[in-house]
Amino acid sequence: MERLPKRQRHQQLSRLIEENPFLTDRELTRLLKVSIQTIRLDRLELAIPELRERLKMMAERSYDSVRSLPLHEVIGDIVDLQLDKSGISLFEIRDEHVFSRTGIARGHHVFAQANSLAVAVINDEVALTASADIRFIRPARLGEKCIAKAYVRSSGSQKGKAKVEVFTYVGDEMVFQGNFVIYRSAGVTEAGGGEAHENRH
């Protein structure tokens, strides 16, 4: 008995299903040239669930992520907010935020947390980022919890610009620092490429 074929087939099976989870057992028989029973035994050994379960898992995952992705709104959980004064937000670096080769968070996520907070802390109908001066002090890595603290330095409470300083820490290490200038003016649509915010109290 060639013992190899089985291990090889298992590897192939895993690979096939990983790169196309929509394959039925019947389709797999054609690809691997073994009986459907063998396919099923293999799936059993490899703990690969049946097609319908795979689809369900994918659907659930995407459903959850749609529900849990305020990625398009504010990035990071804002845990404290004193309008026109200061704010704090938390953001955990997860798989989807890092560059897989190095485990280092992509810069724009760290930036986005700070930017979201800077915009949220401004007490106006619409707030847009006008400019920013940012520094990545050290890389944030997979699993780290980033704590961003924003301080409004110059509120410009009449319509105009506000300056917001943001510091992002992992533990007591600073990973990011940024100075943001935020346009504040209801209905402004001509300047600023940032986002309006939803965090009105």
Added chain:
Amino acid sequence: MERLPKRQRHQQLSRLIEENPFLTDRELTRLLKVSIQTIRLDRLELAIPELRERLKMMAERSYDSVRSLPLHEVIGDIVDLQLDKSGISLFEIRDEHVFSRTGIARGHHVFAQANSLAVAVINDEVALTASADIRFIRPARLGEKCIAKAYVRSSGSQKGKAKVEVFTYVGDEMVFQGNFVIYRSAGVTEAGGGEAHENRH
């Protein structure tokens, strides 16, 4: 015959399935207090596919979006790249990039395009954003095509820092401008919060 109940039920059915696509017909009978045949006639009239088809569609959608989201790698299509000199990338503002209320692109996407390009244009094993000074000149809006142009100003070809200037246009209007300082050094993991890049030629 109460004609309303049917329309009402149809509305309820649509709403129920929209907010929980994982419901089987049997579960729906309990929720709507009608027979399973009625549920099936209703789905037929409303063109709501069966559970398994719904799950499959969701799985396909999420699978496609995983495939088509280079969102985690380089943002924007790099159409021209002269290492250590200059580069051009294109990025179209789509639904998922804008703040729905205003149709204005979220700042971090515009930033991310520029950041990705600044990192890509640097000819080194690993390149990380160290700092940046950015300006959002005017908002980018849904449907607009952003053209980012990067110029390496000070290459620092020995290991160290490189300065990259990026201008982003929509048509001939400038929407964004940024000065990036990029760390260049193989194996550097102590500074820079940006991303290493995949665009080696």
Added chain:
DNA sequence: CCGGTCATTGGCACCAGGTATCAATATGAA
């Protein structure tokens, strides 16, 4: 050569969650 152990295959019953179709009943309006 013989038995033992895997690996592979076949066959059958069964299941969920349906589709498709036909028939029976209820209900209300003309």
Added chain:
DNA sequence: TTCATATTGATACCTGGTGCCAATGACCGG
């Protein structure tokens, strides 16, 4: 009453499986 529509019931069939039992093949040690 009669007709149309709505609802329900019943049955056959489908896909993509699980679970179980049995038959066959291959190889190895004694």
